[in-house]
Amino acid sequence: xxxxxxxxxxxxxxxxxxxxxxxxxxxxxxxxxxxxxxxxxxxxxxxxxxxxxxxxxxxxxxxxxxxxx
Amino acid sequence: xxxxxxxxxxxxxxxxxxxxxxxxxxxxxxxxxxxxxxxxxxxxxxxxxxxxxxxxxxxxxxxxxxxxxxxxxxxxxxxxxxxxxxxxxxxxxxxxxxxxxxxxxxxxxxxxxxxxxxxxxxxxxxxxxxxxxxxxxxxxxxxxxxxxxxxxxxxxxxxxxxxxxxxxxxxxxxxxxxxxxxxxxxxxxx
Numbered sequence: 001x002x003x004x005x006x007x008x009x010x011x012x013x014x015x016x017x018x019x020x021x022x023x024x025x026x027x028x029x030x031x032x033x034x035x036x037x038x039x040x041x042x043x044x045x046x047x048x049x050x051x052x053x054x055x056x057x058x059x060x061x062x063x064x065x066x067x068x069x
Numbered sequence: 070x071x072x073x074x075x076x077x078x079x080x081x082x083x084x085x086x087x088x089x090x091x092x093x094x095x096x097x098x099x100x101x102x103x104x105x106x107x108x109x110x111x112x113x114x115x116x117x118x119x120x121x122x123x124x125x126x127x128x129x130x131x132x133x134x135x136x137x138x139x140x141x142x143x144x145x146x147x148x149x150x151x152x153x154x155x156x157x158x159x160x161x162x163x164x165x166x167x168x169x170x171x172x173x174x175x176x177x178x179x180x181x182x183x184x185x186x187x188x189x190x191x192x193x194x195x196x197x198x199x200x201x202x203x204x205x206x207x208x209x210x211x212x213x214x215x216x217x218x219x220x221x222x223x224x225x226x227x228x229x230x231x232x233x234x235x236x237x238x239x240x241x242x243x244x245x246x247x248x249x250x251x252x253x254x255x256x257x258x259x
Binding site: 026029030033034036037038039040041042044045047048049050052053054056057060 | 084087088091092093095096097099100109112113116117120177178181182185196197200201202228231232235
């Protein structure tokens with residue numbers, strides 16, 4: 001095992017300060033984290049909008065129509 | 070709150086813009102709070118505030134950033150109020166999501182969700198806005214009310230902390246090897 005782990009938590013170590021091998025590992029880890037984050041986010045987006053929100057917007061649209069007429 | 074909502078603010082195009090932003094806004098709320106019910110309450114409150122103050126929105130400016138700012142501020146003020154409570158993110162919402170090949174497994178996904186919830190909120194929000202919502206560093210700085218340099222250091226710290234929390238010791242544990250193994254397993258390979 002290489003010694004990538006910072007000596008203590010909260011270390012300000014940046015991946016760019018690391019050796020090339022460590023930097024490459026850091027990049028892979030960061031790619032992985034980015035993938036996970038986007039997968040989670042996109043899944044929620046794909047669920048669509050709950051009716052309560054579209055209903056809310058519709059209701060306010062109708063109220064505006066009534067005010068205008 | 071007031072009912073005279075006539076004028077430029079009631080433009081259908083603004084409403085359409087809000088509607089178009091909703092899926093991402095909700096994904097932000099869920100990622101931020103880790104709790105679907107709480108997130109939907111945040112979105113609802115954001116919508117009500119946005120519609121009540123719609124005349125203060127200048128058409129042509131960044132509508133998504135405006136909405137995200139409202140939601141972010143609501144979350145932060147609520148977070149301050151309930152700071153003593155245990156974070157109620159339990160990864161439960163992960164159960165409602167599909168498992169992707171790139172997620173390897175449901176468990177890994179839950180671990181990710183729980184690690185995300187352990188980040189300080191300023192780091193979490195910056196990471197999500199930059200890494201998933203697709204905002205620029207400048208927009209994120211505007212949403213979070215801080216300097217661009219602050220956003221960059223928060224995102225960096227969030228990434229380092231996440232890697233630590235996920236106990237990533239090497240590529241064997243958390244890298245292409247495992248990903249390809251999952252693909253092979255999923256494809257009924259050897």
